[in-house]
Amino acid sequence: MLNPPNINDPQNSKERVQLGLKEDPAWLAILGLVLFTILGILAGGSFLRIAFPVASFVVGLFLYKRYPELYIGFTWWLWFLAPLVRRLVDYKSGFEVQALILATPFLVTAITLPKLIQYFWRSYPYRQGGLPFILVLIAICYSFLIGLVNLGFNFKLIRTFAEWIGPVAFGFFILSNWRNYPSYKENTLRTFFWGTLVMGSYGLIQFIAMPPWDSYWQQKVVEEAGYVNALAGELGSAIWSTSNTNGSLALLLIPGVLFLLNNKSPLSIPVAVVGCLAFLLTNSRTSWILSLVALLILTISLRLRLQIKIILITLVVVLSVFPLASMPPFSGIIASRFATLSKVDDDYSAQARKWQYEDFFNNGLINPIGSGMSSLNHPDSGIINLISEMGWLGSIPFLGGLSLFLWQLFQNSRENYDVFLFVARAIAFTLAISPSGNFFSGLPAFIIWYFASIAMAGKIYHRHQLTNYSRQA
Numbered sequence: 001m002l003n004p005p006n007i008n009d010p011q012n013s014k015e016r017v018q019l020g021l022k023e024d025p026a027w028l029a030i031l032g033l034v035l036f037t038i039l040g041i042l043a044g045g046s047f048l049r050i051a052f053p054v055a056s057f058v059v060g061l062f063l064y065k066r067y068p069e070l071y072i073g074f075t076w077w078l079w080f081l082a083p084l085v086r087r088l089v090d091y092k093s094g095f096e097v098q099a100l101i102l103a104t105p106f107l108v109t110a111i112t113l114p115k116l117i118q119y120f121w122r123s124y125p126y127r128q129g130g131l132p133f134i135l136v137l138i139a140i141c142y143s144f145l146i147g148l149v150n151l152g153f154n155f156k157l158i159r160t161f162a163e164w165i166g167p168v169a170f171g172f173f174i175l176s177n178w179r180n181y182p183s184y185k186e187n188t189l190r191t192f193f194w195g196t197l198v199m200g201s202y203g204l205i206q207f208i209a210m211p212p213w214d215s216y217w218q219q220k221v222v223e224e225a226g227y228v229n230a231l232a233g234e235l236g237s238a239i240w241s242t243s244n245t246n247g248s249l250a251l252l253l254i255p256g257v258l259f260l261l262n263n264k265s266p267l268s269i270p271v272a273v274v275g276c277l278a279f280l281l282t283n284s285r286t287s288w289i290l291s292l293v294a295l296l297i298l299t300i301s302l303r304l305r306l307q308i309k310i311i312l313i314t315l316v317v318v319l320s321v322f323p324l325a326s327m328p329p330f331s332g333i334i335a336s337r338f339a340t341l342s343k344v345d346d347d348y349s350a351q352a353r354k355w356q357y358e359d360f361f362n363n364g365l366i367n368p369i370g371s372g373m374s375s376l377n378h379p380d381s382g383i384i385n386l387i388s389e390m391g392w393l394g395s396i397p398f399l400g401g402l403s404l405f406l407w408q409l410f411q412n413s414r415e416n417y418d419v420f421l422f423v424a425r426a427i428a429f430t431l432a433i434s435p436s437g438n439f440f441s442g443l444p445a446f447i448i449w450y451f452a453s454i455a456m457a458g459k460i461y462h463r464h465q466l467t468n469y470s471r472q473a
Contacts, residue, residue, distance in 0.1 A: 279291070297425075370394055421458040
């Protein structure tokens, strides 16, 4: 009799990552970009404002065509590190508000857009789980056209379009290559293991002894009156590590820490402790709450044995972090931020969100057409941004497509042995339902669509494996 396949073992995938001689050209391209960037920064750096996005796009396109697994990891690392490259360039060449380097992750993510357009014109995406993407794509294009009519063709509109469409296209790329799920899974785990270590460690260094390029950037952000005022207010009381904001860092650390709870590496606990301490130092209350919700969803989704394992590892990490978080200089900033959780009425950011929602319900809720893409300065609420820009004509298909996709993730969930799938699903669902923060575009949207898509790819892959096993039996 045949033994059931171990569907968690990447050996079962013919398309798994083979890190050997076949990948030498890919690693040469990546290392070439790293060396080019380092030498460019040492030489003065100003030309990197154009050269780094272009070079990254070329390397990303090469990896996308030849080494899709490495392309995924490469894209994530750009989300991790591009803001740091920007700050180093600014430190060498002078501060620039419109930093083109920050557009690099969007450019590389958008490489997958032609694949989404290609599938859009075919019939089978509707039968292969692509309908949610089609609905969302229609909504985004509608918002873009309204913005084009109202505001005209401009750089801000194009960048905002990339922030909306890029994550969706990347998610569809992951889903359409569901047969590569095991290799994508291993690549994601490896990327976030090292990413959490790098971002967490740099964040702790930044808190204890801020590097001069970060200090310079912090000063310039505060001086620039019209530049992300909310960020300027947070810089003195939080870390942002290699990211561009403390909120972005917190969102990237959520999957990193959650994945480490089921990592068999002997370094998983130390790395999780570093990541958790940096996560607390972000002072992002919204992310703190979201992480707890994601952990709760993950835990109740698992079998009892895995529930116990996750709870025990979580306790070990918490007990390891607590003594550090209780010591100076960490204790002051963390304790003061925790205290605001019970004093919402006295907190300015919480009151600002309250005013936004009041104004929205009084004025913006009755707009059926919407004001168009990039018409708002990204309020701290995804639902307000969505309905105000897309109106009900665009919001209904967008929310319908996203809701349908998330609903499908929770249907017929038999893969309770694949913890990665459940972690990815918990992350995507938690961020998607967040009432605070603009989670439908940019980095938050990339996190949602990536993890929702890779979770769906896992469901399809497991179903296919079980079907093949049943036929052979």
